[in-house]
Amino acid sequence: MTQVVDGLPVAVDAMGGDRAPKEIVAGACQAAEELGIPILLIGDPEYLESVGPFPGVQFQGASQVVAMDEDPGKAVRVKRDSSLVRCAEAVHEGRASAMVSAGNTGATMASALLRMGRLHGVSRPAIATVIPVIGSTPTVLIDSGANIECTAHMLVQFAQMGWAMAMERFGIAEPRVGLLSIGEEATKGNALVKEAHALLEGGAAGPHVHFMGNVEGRDVMTDRVDVVVTDGYTGNVVLKTLEGGVKAVVGAVLSALTSSDEVKEAAKGVMPALLPLAAEFDPDTYGGAVLLGVNGVCVISHGSSGARAILNAIKVAHHAVEDKLVARIEAVVGSGVAS
Amino acid sequence: MPSDTGPQQAGIGRERVLDMVRGSLAEILEVDPGTIADGASFADLGADSLALIELVEALEKDLGTDFAGFRIDDEDLEDLKTVRDAVDYVCAKLGNAS
Numbered sequence: 001m002t003q004v005v006d007g008l009p010v011a012v013d014a015m016g017g018d019r020a021p022k023e024i025v026a027g028a029c030q031a032a033e034e035l036g037i038p039i040l041l042i043g044d045p046e047y048l049e050s051v052g053p054f055p056g057v058q059f060q061g062a063s064q065v066v067a068m069d070e071d072p073g074k075a076v077r078v079k080r081d082s083s084l085v086r087c088a089e090a091v092h093e094g095r096a097s098a099m100v101s102a103g104n105t106g107a108t109m110a111s112a113l114l115r116m117g118r119l120h121g122v123s124r125p126a127i128a129t130v131i132p133v134i135g136s137t138p139t140v141l142i143d144s145g146a147n148i149e150c151t152a153h154m155l156v157q158f159a160q161m162g163w164a165m166a167m168e169r170f171g172i173a174e175p176r177v178g179l180l181s182i183g184e185e186a187t188k189g190n191a192l193v194k195e196a197h198a199l200l201e202g203g204a205a206g207p208h209v210h211f212m213g214n215v216e217g218r219d220v221m222t223d224r225v226d227v228v229v230t231d232g233y234t235g236n237v238v239l240k241t242l243e244g245g246v247k248a249v250v251g252a253v254l255s256a257l258t259s260s261d262e263v264k265e266a267a268k269g270v271m272p273a274l275l276p277l278a279a280e281f282d283p284d285t286y287g288g289a290v291l292l293g294v295n296g297v298c299v300i301s302h303g304s305s306g307a308r309a310i311l312n313a314i315k316v317a318h319h320a321v322e323d324k325l326v327a328r329i330e331a332v333v334g335s336g337v338a339s
Numbered sequence: 340m341p342s343d344t345g346p347q348q349a350g351i352g353r354e355r356v357l358d359m360v361r362g363s364l365a366e367i368l369e370v371d372p373g374t375i376a377d378g379a380s381f382a383d384l385g386a387d388s389l390a391l392i393e394l395v396e397a398l399e400k401d402l403g404t405d406f407a408g409f410r411i412d413d414e415d416l417e418d419l420k421t422v423r424d425a426v427d428y429v430c431a432k433l434g435n436a437s
Binding site: 072073074076077078109110113114121123149151 | 368369385387388389391392393395396413
C-alpha cells in the first residue's frame, strides 16, 4: 500500500452519480490505497457501515441524496443533510481539502457556491474541462456548462481562470488563450464574442494573459491553443460533441480491426500503439472537470463515472490543492491583474 | 406571500431592509449598490436563479442574528421578481414574526 499523504482528506460524495454508491466508494478506496490520498467518504450511513473500516478512509453519514434531475438551488436549500451539501461544508469548515462529486452538476455547483462562497471579484464560477491533445499538453475548455447566459465581462474572467489552471496544472509557462468563434477574424462571431474579443484584445484580462485571438472548433484538440474560452452553453455542446465524436471514431476503428480473422491477425501488430491512444481519449482518464471561481477545490465528475474515473477525479482534486490553484485564481481575478 | 404588516414592530425599518437587499445583491453581482434601483427586476440586473438563492441565503444569515429562525420560504421565491418584491416580502415576514 502507498503511504498516506499528510494533510486533509478529499471529501467524496458517495451518493452522487448514475453508478453510486458502489463505483464511487470503490474509486475512493482505490485512491486511498493506490495513491495514498486520505479520503472523507460522505453518504448513506447504512451503506457506508457495510463498507466497513478502510485504511485512509474516514466516513461521515448523510441522510439525504440530491437526485440527478432536481432543481439545483432548491435541492441545496432543502436537502441540507445531503451527501453533496455535506461535502461542500466539509471543505468550507476546513475538514476536507477538496470535494469530488459525480452527481447533479448544477447542484454540485450550487453547493460549492453557496457553502464555500465565491472568490472575491469572481462574477460567476465556471467549469474548466481538460480536453486531450495527442502529443501535447491538454487544452482547458472553459466554461463547459456552468453558465448558459454570459456577459463579455464573464468571458474575460473565464480567460483569467483558465489561464491560471493551464499554468498551474500543466506547467505551461505562457498559456495561449483563444476565444471560441466561427472564424479567426475579430469581426467573426455573435455580439457576445465580438465584445469579449475587444475586451481581451484591449488587455482586460491583465498584461500576462496572452490572448491569441479567435479560435475555431477544429483547434480545440490541437496544440495551437492552451485555453479555449466560451459561454457555458456553447462549451457544453462542444464538449459533448467531442466526446461523442471520439467515442464513435474509436468504436469504428476497433470494429474495423476485428471485422475478420485476417484483419484481427494483422491488427495485433498495431494494437499496442492504438490502445494507449484510446485510453488517452477516454474521459475517465481525466477524472473530472474543475469548478473555478469558488473558494475551495471542487471537482465535478461525469454522471456515469466508474471507479477509475473517481480515482482520477480525486487525483485531480489533490493536485489542485497541492498546486494552490484557488489562491492563484484569486490573485489573478481578485486583483484584476494576471501576475 | 405573507401579509404586509410592516417591519417596524420588529425593530427594523424598510430602508434598512432595502439597504440589506441592495448590499447583498451588489456583492453577489459585483456592482455598485447605488446602481440598484428599488423597482429594478432581478432579470434586468443579471441575477439568475443561483444568484437569487445566494441573496436569500445572505438575507437569512444577516437577519438571522436579530430574528432567530428567520427563513424565506422556497415556495415563495418564484413570486420575487424585483428588488421591491424582496424588500416587501422581508418586511411582511418580519412584521408577521413580531
